[in-house]
Amino acid sequence: MKRSIAAVLLMTGVAGCGGQAADDGPATVTLWTRAATETVSKAYAEAYNATHEDTVEVTAYPNEEYPAKLASAAGAKALPDLFAADVVFAPQYASQGLWLDITDRFEALPVAGKVAPAHVRNGTWEGRHYAVPHTIDMSVLLYNKDLYTRAGLDPDKPPTSLTEFAAQARAVDKLGGDVNGTYFGGNCGGCNVFTLWPSVWAAGGDVMNDDGTASTINGPEMAGVFALYRQLFDEGVAAPASKDEAGPTWLGALQSGNIGIAPAPSVWLGIIEEKADFALGVAPISGLTGGESTFVGGDAIGVGATSKHAGAAWDFLSWTLGDEAQIEVIAKGKGVPVRTDLAANTYATADPRVVTINSLMAKGRTPYAKNFNATYNDPQSPWIATFRGALFGDATASLTDGASALTASLAK
Amino acid sequence: MTTTVSRPAVAVRAAPAGPRRRRALTGLLYAAPTAFMVGAFFVVPLGLVAWMSLHRWPLLGVPSLNAPANYTGSTGDTLLTDAAWFTARYTVIITVLLFTTALGMALLVQRKRPGTGLFRTAFFLPAAVGFASASLLFLGLLSAEIGPFGGVVSVSGSATTALGAAILLVLWRFAGFNMLILLTGLQAIPTEVYEAAKLDGAGRWQTFTHITLPLLRATIALVLTLIVTGSLLAFDQFWILTRGGPDNSTTSLVMVIYRKAFIELDLGSAAAVSVVLLIVLVAVSLVQLAVLRDRSAP
Numbered sequence: 001m002k003r004s005i006a007a008v009l010l011m012t013g014v015a016g017c018g019g020q021a022a023d024d025g026p027a028t029v030t031l032w033t034r035a036a037t038e039t040v041s042k043a044y045a046e047a048y049n050a051t052h053e054d055t056v057e058v059t060a061y062p063n064e065e066y067p068a069k070l071a072s073a074a075g076a077k078a079l080p081d082l083f084a085a086d087v088v089f090a091p092q093y094a095s096q097g098l099w100l101d102i103t104d105r106f107e108a109l110p111v112a113g114k115v116a117p118a119h120v121r122n123g124t125w126e127g128r129h130y131a132v133p134h135t136i137d138m139s140v141l142l143y144n145k146d147l148y149t150r151a152g153l154d155p156d157k158p159p160t161s162l163t164e165f166a167a168q169a170r171a172v173d174k175l176g177g178d179v180n181g182t183y184f185g186g187n188c189g190g191c192n193v194f195t196l197w198p199s200v201w202a203a204g205g206d207v208m209n210d211d212g213t214a215s216t217i218n219g220p221e222m223a224g225v226f227a228l229y230r231q232l233f234d235e236g237v238a239a240p241a242s243k244d245e246a247g248p249t250w251l252g253a254l255q256s257g258n259i260g261i262a263p264a265p266s267v268w269l270g271i272i273e274e275k276a277d278f279a280l281g282v283a284p285i286s287g288l289t290g291g292e293s294t295f296v297g298g299d300a301i302g303v304g305a306t307s308k309h310a311g312a313a314w315d316f317l318s319w320t321l322g323d324e325a326q327i328e329v330i331a332k333g334k335g336v337p338v339r340t341d342l343a344a345n346t347y348a349t350a351d352p353r354v355v356t357i358n359s360l361m362a363k364g365r366t367p368y369a370k371n372f373n374a375t376y377n378d379p380q381s382p383w384i385a386t387f388r389g390a391l392f393g394d395a396t397a398s399l400t401d402g403a404s405a406l407t408a409s410l411a412k
Numbered sequence: 413m414t415t416t417v418s419r420p421a422v423a424v425r426a427a428p429a430g431p432r433r434r435r436a437l438t439g440l441l442y443a444a445p446t447a448f449m450v451g452a453f454f455v456v457p458l459g460l461v462a463w464m465s466l467h468r469w470p471l472l473g474v475p476s477l478n479a480p481a482n483y484t485g486s487t488g489d490t491l492l493t494d495a496a497w498f499t500a501r502y503t504v505i506i507t508v509l510l511f512t513t514a515l516g517m518a519l520l521v522q523r524k525r526p527g528t529g530l531f532r533t534a535f536f537l538p539a540a541v542g543f544a545s546a547s548l549l550f551l552g553l554l555s556a557e558i559g560p561f562g563g564v565v566s567v568s569g570s571a572t573t574a575l576g577a578a579i580l581l582v583l584w585r586f587a588g589f590n591m592l593i594l595l596t597g598l599q600a601i602p603t604e605v606y607e608a609a610k611l612d613g614a615g616r617w618q619t620f621t622h623i624t625l626p627l628l629r630a631t632i633a634l635v636l637t638l639i640v641t642g643s644l645l646a647f648d649q650f651w652i653l654t655r656g657g658p659d660n661s662t663t664s665l666v667m668v669i670y671r672k673a674f675i676e677l678d679l680g681s682a683a684a685v686s687v688v689l690l691i692v693l694v695a696v697s698l699v700q701l702a703v704l705r706d707r708s709a710p
Contacts, residue, residue, distance in 0.1 A: 068674035074471035075679070096677055097472050187568065187657065241556070244568040246655065305472055374676045379655040380491055380663055388659060412676065 026053040027312040030080035032073075033058060033134075034066040037084055037299045040135045043329050044320050052319075054312045056082075067373060074098050079304035081313040084134045087122050088193075088372040090300040091212070094125035095370050099302030103129045105314050114341045115321060118296045118366035131302035132317055133338035135330075138294040138360055139194045141165065142254065142268065143261035145279040147172050147179060151260070158261075158283030161290045162199050165261060166228055166237075172260025173237040181237035183254065183262045184229060186391060188247040189384045190377045193367070194295045195263035195285070196387075199225045201365055203287030208410070212369025215406035217386060218399045224288050226390040226399070233391060243392060246379075265297070266357045270334045282353040284360055294364035298336075336361065375409040382409050458690075465683035475680075482684035491660065492668050492685065499665045502575070503643035506582055510639050511632075513583055514590035519624075521591075522598050532595070539589040547652035550581045554653075567654050571661035574654045578662060581649050586642075590635050597631025598624070633704035637697055644693055665689055 033041040038060035045056040059080070061069050067089065073079050074096070085093055093099055106112055106129045116133045123131030145155035151172045159165040169181030185191030197207055205221025208214065216222075232238045239253065251271065254264055257278045263285055273280055284292035301320075303313045319325055326337040331347040336358055343358035369375065376383040382405035389398025466479040486492050521532045538546065554577055556562040567577045601624065609619050625632075647666040650656055656663035665685070673682035 068670075071471060071674045071677055077472065092677065096470060244556070244658070246568065246657075371676065374671070378671060378675045379657060380660055380667070380671055385659060412678075 026055070027309045028055045028057055029082060029309050029312050029316060031056055031058045031301075031316075032066075032070070032080045032083040033060050033299065033301075034063045034084070034086070035060050036063050037135050040330070040333070040335060041084060043333060044134075044316075044325060047325065047329050048316055048319055052315075054309075054315065056316050070098065074305075077306050079306045081304055081307040081309045082301060082316065083304055084299040084301040085131075086377075087119055087133070087296075087298055087300045087366055088369075088377070090122040090131050090302075091125060091368055091370045092373060093302075094123060094128075094130035098305055099123075099130040100305055100307065100310055101128050101130060102132075102303060102314065102317075105318070106132060109318060109321065111321060111339060111341075114339045116296065116338050116340065116361060118364065119298070119300060119338065122366050122368055123300050123302065131300040132321060134299040134301035134320070136296060136298040136336040136338050136361065138266045138296055138298075138336060138357060138364055139198055139263055139285055140266045140269075140294065140357060140360065141261055141283040141285055142264045142272070143168075143281045143283065144172075144257060144259065145281050146257075147175065147260050147278070148281070151175055155279075155281060158281055159286065160283075161286045162225065162228055162288045165286070166232060169232060169237050169260050170235070173235075178256075178258045179260070180239035180258060181260045182232055182242075183239045183245070183250075183259045184242050185245040185247055185250050186233070186243040187245055187384070187388070188250070189379070189381050189387075191245070191247055191250060192387055193376050193383070194265070194297055196222075196225055196229070197367065198263075198285040198293040198295050198364070199287050201287075201293040202285065202291030203289070204291070208367060208369060210368075212367065212372070213407075213410050215403045215410060217406055218403040221287070223390075223395070223399055226387065226395060228288065230391050230395065266336065269353065269357070280353075282356050284356070284363075292360070292363055294360045296361055296364040296366045298338075369410055371410050371412050374412070375406055382406050461683045461686055464680055465687045467680050469679040469683070471677060471679070478680065482680040483688070486681055486685060491663065491671075492665075494660060495663045495665050495668045498661070498663060499644060499646065502578075502646060502664065503640060505575075506579060506643045507636065507639050509579065510583060510586060510590060511636060513587045514635065515594055517587060517591040518594035518598055522595065535591050536588040538585050538587075539592075541585065543585060543648050544652060546585045547581060547648050550577065550584075551653055568658050571658060574658060574662050578649045578653055581653060586639075590639065593635050593638075594628070594631055597628045600631075601627045629704060633701060636704065637700055640696060640700065641693055644689070644696070 031041060031045065038058070041058045041060070045058045049055050066085075070079070070083060070085065070093070079098060083098075109115075116136060119133035119136070120129070123129055123133075141158060143155075143158055148155040148168070151174065153168055153171055159168050165182075171181075172179065173181030184195060193207075200207055200219075200221045203221040203224070205216075205219050207217055207219075207222060209216065229238065233242060239259065241249075241253065245253070250264075251268060253259060254262060254268065255272050255275065257276060266282070269280060269282060285294060286292055301317065303310050303317070307313055320329075321338065323342070326339055326342050327345050327347070330337050331342065331345045334347070334351075334354065337343065337345065340362060343361065344355060348354045348358055373381075375381055382402065386398050386402025386406065389395065389402065464475070465482050466477060467475040468478045468481075469475045517535050521528045521535065541549070551567065553559045553561050554565050554567050556568075565573050565577050565580070567574050605623055605627070606619065609623050614622065645666055646664045647670070650662050650664050650667060651670075654662045656667050666689075669682050669685050669689070672678050672685065
């Protein structure tokens with residue numbers, strides 16, 4: 001009995017040593033990602049594995065359970081070699097030291113200055129770099145060209161202001177039946193930061209201070225945007241299901257072909273068209289009276305702080321930022337390149353709508369806040385209470401109370 | 413097999429101390445595996461939680477002492493106080509409904525009659541479904557998009573329907589299990605007592621209040637303790653079915669702890685709330701057992 005315990009201890013000891021010494025030969029690098037990003041992560045890994053000695057192994061977790069999975073892995077000091085995360089959560093993970101400091105390695109890259117600047121900022125904490133962009137997903141307006149034609153609108157003239165957006169949504173809504181003018185995630189924090197904030201930025205307003213420690217949600221620009229969506233919902237132009245939409249059925253609503261025009265993630269262009277029997281148009285999200293902006297979302301990725309293959313892991317990351325990966329993996333798959341100098345590439349120019357999306361990146365923003373998840377995304381976040389009040393309850397009170405509740409949560 | 417081999421060895425070594433010491437040693441050996449399990453998986457984690465609650469505890473890196481900030485820091489948290497009230501309200505509702513349903517079902521199938529076996533099985537069967545799976549099942553059944561009952565009870569429509577849906581789920585999933593415990597208690601009551609009551613001319617209601625309930629006291633104490641602790645620790649049903657909504661109306665205490673630990677990454681505060689909840693649980697259980705203890709027992 002004693003001998004067998006000793007044998008087990010010896011074996012685990014040997015295995016432990018073997019793991020530590022593995023940076024020399026071909027390494028297996030583990031990569032964690034959320035389900036939403038799985039296809040892109042796997043496409044990167046497949047292309048990389050085909051041409052490199054090291055192997056990247058991708059494991060995906062359900063979107064909602066992913067932050068908890070990362071937190072428990074960090075607590076157990078068992079983080080993977082690489083892990084991607086929603087770019088808005090990056091400041092929190094960087095501040096907690098879950099990613100390795102890659103400042104010197106990143107700054108030594110020849111393309112460092114051309115990597116999506118908003119994303120890069122979110123991967124920094126106190127002046128040091130911890131993460132680089134992995135995928136980019138931006139908010140745009142998607143509209144159903146067939147419904148536009150039926151409603152007597154010009155399918156090649158999308159709205160250039162939020163007021164025009166409302167007018168066109170009303171025109172489509174008049175078709176009646178199952179058709180609705182627009183749709184939004186009225187019970188989904190992550191959806192609304194993504195789709196409503198660009199209208200605030202396009203009008204020159206802001207939702208937070210620069211450090212992400214105080215909310216300015218009670219400004220006139222945000223109030224104007226809420227008032228417009230509230231009116232669309234009250235008139236029945238926005239589908240009634242918008243009120244309880246928590247995220248999971250958002251895509252399905254747009255895929256049904258019964259929605260005229262709605263803000264949505266740019267990656268849905270390909271996903272919806274794959275199955276749809278109607279044509280989609282793409283337009284930038286605008287402010288009440290004009291302007292253009294977008295929420296530069298997607299995922300950031302860094303080297304796990306407890307990784308034993310940091311060298312191999314960085315080799316993969318630097319490869320993903322190169323021309324080959326960005327054009328032959330990302331652009332070929334209809335994605336948005338994470339490099340500003342690759343917006344007009346051979347694959348994008350084939351579809352003018354993709355160029356529209358790609359060129360928006362320079363005008364867009366990625367909000368920076370350490371407590372983003374707890375403040376805006378989580379189902380119990382103060383943001384959800386705030387916008388539910390602004391859209392369906394006492395608008396003035398919820399914006400004033402909301403601003404102080406959001407600031408309290410951001411400053412934690 | 414092990415005992416036959418090891419006993420002579422123990423006997424030889426322990427012989428001078430006499431058989432009493434040998435018996436004590438054997439007892440210790442028998443208890444050792446359980447003691448080790450309880451120590452490693454209950455006492456040590458419990459101590460760690462208490463220790464964590466006194467520190468600022470980062471996911472990686474060195475913890476630093478900050479007591480009592482984790483305990484005082486949550487005092488103005490309205491989400492926490494609302495969740496505490498909701499959990500208390502939910503516990504009262506569930507305890508009354510679940511206990512009466514389980515007892516009613518147990519009384520229905522107490523005597524052997526044709527078909528009782530079928531009903532006992534049918535009542536107990538939901539307990540064989542994992543709770544998380546059962547929650548997902550209800551989420552599907554009550555979904556406005558895909559569920560057959562989506563229009564009847566909406567999990568996101570209003571605070572009342574969301575709570576109603578969760579209560580329905582818990583009743584369906586746990587009534588059968590609690591019925592089973594109550595049934596074993598009922599069957600432990602000797603039939604002679606019932607026969608004697610009958611001879612004395614006791615009616616059905618009198619038999620129930622003067623024979624069944626007093627003799628079932630210990631079992632009732634056990635079932636009520638299980639229900640109350642389970643309700644105070646409610647998580648799955650709200651996490652999966654309602655996500656704490658709409659508008660935080662069904663956010664339970666454990667969900668707030670989960671949020672502090674895994675969303676805010678504030679492990680110290682999460683541990684502090686857990687410690688307070690544990691103290692409340694112990695206090696409630698002590699009061700409950702004191703009130704319901706079988707006073708006739710030695």
